[in-house]
Amino acid sequence: xxxxxxxxxxxxxxxxxxxxxxxxxxxxxxxxxxxxxxxxxxxxxxxxxxxxxxxxxxxxxxxxxxxxxxxxxxxxxxxxxxxxxxxxxxxxxxxxxxxxxxxxxxxxxxxxxxxxxxxxxxxxxxxxxxxxxxxxxxxxxxxxxxxxxxxxxxxxxxxxxxxxxxxxxxxx
Numbered sequence: 187x188x189x190x191x192x193x194x195x196x197x198x199x200x201x202x203x204x205x206x207x208x209x210x211x212x213x214x215x216x217x218x219x220x221x222x223x224x225x226x227x228x229x230x231x232x233x234x235x236x237x238x239x240x241x242x243x244x245x246x247x248x249x250x251x252x253x254x255x256x257x258x259x260x261x262x263x264x265x266x267x268x269x270x271x272x273x274x275x276x277x278x279x280x281x282x283x284x285x286x287x288x289x290x291x292x293x294x295x296x297x298x299x300x301x302x303x304x305x306x307x308x309x310x311x312x313x314x315x316x317x318x319x320x321x322x323x324x325x326x327x328x329x330x331x332x333x334x335x336x337x338x339x340x341x342x343x344x345x346x347x348x349x350x351x352x353x354x355x356x357x358x
Contacts, residue, residue, distance in 0.1 A: 220247060220346065222247075225263070226275065227275065229268070230268060230275055231268070231272075236340035237340055240281075241282070241283070241342050241343075242283055242343050242344075243339075243345070244279075244330070245278065245345065247333065247347070249348060250348055250350050254350070274352065277305075277306040277324070279304060283343045284302075284343060286320065289312055290314070298314070299312065300313075308324075310322055310323075310351065311324075319331045319332065324351040324352055330347040330349035330350075331349075332345045332346070333346045333347065333348055
């Protein structure tokens with residue numbers, strides 16, 4: 187029992203140190219580091235994702251999208267690829283609200299790893315790495331560190347991540 191309490195204390199302590207809470211309105215006052223994500227959401231026609239049912243969104247920052255070539259990004263934003271764009275965004279969204287504490291608890295309860303179901307119907311896994319960061323990993327082997335926690339945006343709890351996730355390589 188003492189071990190469980192100690193682990194919970196360490197995890198919650200590191201999350202408090204790393205967490206940043208923002209209450210600004212994301213879409214009406216875009217954050218510099220999320221401007222590409224906002225552009226992608228708008229291109230997919232999903233501005234209403236921030237209204238309605240509660241969701242958790244793992245939003246790739248601009249540096250994550252910068253890993254794509256300009257041609258790949260342009261192709262992704264073409265109207266003819268809207269369904270691919272929506273599928274890609276759906277892989278970054280989980281139904282229901284999760285906080286950093288919820289994710290850390292699920293990882294602890296799962297013996298060091300937690301699995302979440304995305305709106306795309308795929309699995310998104312989470313673990314805590316040696317540096318005590320929460321890391322998401324997808325079906326294609328991509329890992330993404332959560333950089334900013336618990337951004338409140340309408341019905342959504344958002345987390346900023348450092349890579350674009352994909353269930354399989356064919357998406358991106």
